Amino acid sequence: MASPFEILGVDPDADEADIVDAYRERVKETHPDQGGSAEAFQAVQDAYERIENGYEPGDEPRHPPTGPAPGPTATEADPEPDPDPPEPEGVEVQYLNYEIIADEGWALDDDDLFEKAADGGFDPEDYGRFHVAENESLLEAAESEGYAWPFACRGGACTNCAVAVVEGEMPSPQSHILPQELHDKGIRLSCIVAPETDAKIVYNVKHIPEVHDLLLPASRFEQASSSTD
Secondary structure (H helix, E strand, O other): OOOHHHHHOOOOOOOHHHHHHHHHHHHHHHOHHHOOOHHHHHHHHHHHHHHHOOOOOOOOOOOOOOOOOOOOOHHHHOOOOOOOOOOOOOEEEEEEEHHHHHHHOOOOOOOOHHHHHHOOOOOOOOEEEEEEOOOOOHHHHHHHOOOOOOOOOOOOOOOOOEEEEEEOOOOOOOOOOOOHHHHHOOEEEOOOOOOOOOEEEEEOHHHOHHHHOOOOOHHHHHHHHHHOO
16 A cells, blocks of 8 residues: 555655645645546645654554454553544635525625525535635635635636635736726635635636636646647
8 A cells, every 4th residue: 555655755854844835736636626536635634634643654554463353452442532633724714505595596795605606505515614824825725725716727827726705805916817897896816815804705616707717727738738848
């Protein structure tokens, strides 16, 4: 079985920054939208999580044990309660999939949009919260949580990764494809923005007509990438 370091393509003594960089590259390479597979994408997620949880080379036994597993000791059967987990770092983002809005007959400008979403019992892929760390884009943060949000160019040249900012501050860099009228309506490109405050966003808004007109087909992006190799 490949170790998590082998799956990410880094040395066991790599520092945290190298591991994070390798993880982000492998997430992009294995993403189903970019020709990867769900299995490979999940393997990368699992490998990163194992390393984050303190994996060390040699943790797996060379030969699996045979026979019945030994019963728990008194300490194992009645473990001490875990200490409170550390507070997450970064800015909190509450997110909602635009497809839920369409399916439920809601509107993007409903005042109680996220209150309705919180009571809807939706899957974590469609509604939830995560934190965006410093020097991390909104899209990278979503991918770090294991979510396959849509994207194509990852450089602000298309609207495949567009989101609508319902609440919060999320400025855009100067270089991006969005016309001013869309930017004024709160549309942002998740690949190049990061929230400055806690925020509520709707992702997957590429289906909005004005946004859809600026989509970049995945095949076109792949051809452009291969021509520059």
